[in-house]
Amino acid sequence: MDLVNHLEGRLLFAVPKKGRLLQAALNLLEGADIQFRRENRLDIALVKNLPIALVFLPAADIPTFVGEGRVDLGITGHDQVQEHDAGTRALARARRMSNEWDPARAAAGKPQGCETVLDLGFGACRLQVQVPAKGEYATGKDLIGKNVGTSFVHLAREYFARLELEQEGITDPVQMDARKLRTKIIELSGSVEAACALGVADGIVDLVESGETMKAAGLKAIDTVVETSAILIKSKAPSNPALVDLIASRIRGVITAQKYVLCQYNVPRAKLADATGITPGKRAATVTSLDEEGWVAVSAMVEKKRIATVMDDLVHVGATDILVLDIHNTRSS
Numbered sequence: 185m186d187l188v189n190h191l192e193g194r195l196l197f198a199v200p201k202k203g204r205l206l207q208a209a210l211n212l213l214e215g216a217d218i219q220f221r222r223e224n225r226l227d228i229a230l231v232k233n234l235p236i237a238l239v240f241l242p243a244a245d246i247p248t249f250v251g252e253g254r255v256d257l258g259i260t261g262h263d264q265v266q267e268h269d270a271g272t273r274a275l276a277r278a279r280r281m282s283n284e285w286d287p288a289r290a291a292a293g294k295p296q297g298c299e300t301v302l303d304l305g306f307g308a309c310r311l312q313v314q315v316p317a318k319g320e321y322a323t324g325k326d327l328i329g330k331n332v333g334t335s336f337v338h339l340a341r342e343y344f345a346r347l348e349l350e351q352e353g354i355t356d357p358v359q360m361d362a363r364k365l366r367t368k369i370i371e372l373s374g375s376v377e378a379a380c381a382l383g384v385a386d387g388i389v390d391l392v393e394s395g396e397t398m399k400a401a402g403l404k405a406i407d408t409v410v411e412t413s414a415i416l417i418k419s420k421a422p423s424n425p426a427l428v429d430l431i432a433s434r435i436r437g438v439i440t441a442q443k444y445v446l447c448q449y450n451v452p453r454a455k456l457a458d459a460t461g462i463t464p465g466k467r468a469a470t471v472t473s474l475d476e477e478g479w480v481a482v483s484a485m486v487e488k489k490r491i492a493t494v495m496d497d498l499v500h501v502g503a504t505d506i507l508v509l510d511i512h513n514t515r516s517s
């Protein structure tokens with residue numbers, strides 16, 4: 185089937201084609217009942233039960249496709265959106281310097297850029313400045329004028345430009361635009377942590393989650409450029425805003441279901457206020473009477489990570505028959 189000719193009228197939804205975010209993104213799509221079959225080696229898949237086509241793209245390119253309005257929705261790292269935005273600022277600066285910038289024309293065009301719809305709660309890590317653990321560098325400023333390897337060239341440039349401007353006391357915007365960066369940013373597309381050991385860079389700017397990669401490469405972090413996690417983004421002028429809202433609401437429901445459990449218990453009515461103080465629920469706890477005089481049954485959503493302590497506290501105030509149930513899916517306005 186010629187998929188490209190079947191895209192007409194479909195909302196385009198970009199998903200990372202590989203890497204750290206792929207599996208969690210696929211789990212979310214499954215939870216949101218977005219059904220598709222991806223043909224071997226094809227980066228487009230038509231959704232069977234909704235007028236949507238999924239496009240599998242590198243995480244780093246998704247903000248460009250969504251930002252330019254070519255794709256309506258996307259899942260990617262917040263770091264990638266920030267890198268893209270920093271690239272857009274660099275381009276605007278370059279145009280201002282070459283007098284190519286026409287604010288009226290820019291304002292008249294299609295709205296550019298992405299909007300964050302929601303945080304997806306996975307892919308959390310930090311973009312950090314790293315240097316050899318046994319070396320002489322201790323702060324970001326120590327790397328000014330040195331070689332820095334990274335895949336995040338725009339964020340790294342902005343980071344070092346800010347440090348250099350601080351050091352030189354420059355505050356005039358025209359002077360800021362005109363000045364050349366003294367730190368040399370070297371663009372690397374992967375295995376960035378090898379750059380110091382191989383003598384390509386004095387320091388790097390790269391992602392850190394557990395810190396294992398950094399430690400194994402003999403590096404230490406000396407500053408954080410940005411904190412990140414996976415986000416759902418949308419273009420500023422999506423082709424079908426109602427469908428965007430529907431997908432966002434389904435995904436929000438799946439995330440809530442992953443984050444919460446349902447806690448049910450019985451408690452003497454006299455202790456109800458204490459118990460619902462411990463399990464206030466998302467909006468409010470559901471309280472129903474029991475056949476037994478003086479007792480009520482309570483059910484409330486509780487954050488998964490707090491459930492053990494919550495159960496201890498409930499026992500302490502006299503609750504019994506405490507049950508904890510997984511939530512398969514949720515929906516609320």
Ligand SMILES: Nc1ncnc2c1ncn2[C@@H]1O[C@H](COP(=O)(O)OP(=O)(O)OP(=O)(O)O)[C@@H](O)[C@H]1O
Nearest residue numbers: 202203204205243261263264307308309373391393
């Ligand atoms: N160790 C990590 N822990 C959590 N999230 C990460 C981690 N590394 C990367 N990410 C997130 O996943 C996004 C994509 O990174 P990943 O390394 O998977 O990219 P990729 O598409 O495989 O590209 P590359 O070919 O450059 O490795 C990052 O921008 C970041 O948001």
Ligand SMILES: O=P(O)(O)OC[C@H]1O[C@H](OP(=O)(O)OP(=O)(O)O)[C@H](O)[C@@H]1O
Nearest residue numbers: 204374375391392393394395396397398
């Ligand atoms: O702190 P850690 O838990 O060790 O994770 C950090 C590593 O994870 C990412 O790379 P990934 O393993 O995705 O491969 P890549 O280098 O090919 O991007 C990132 O670029 C770091 O190298």
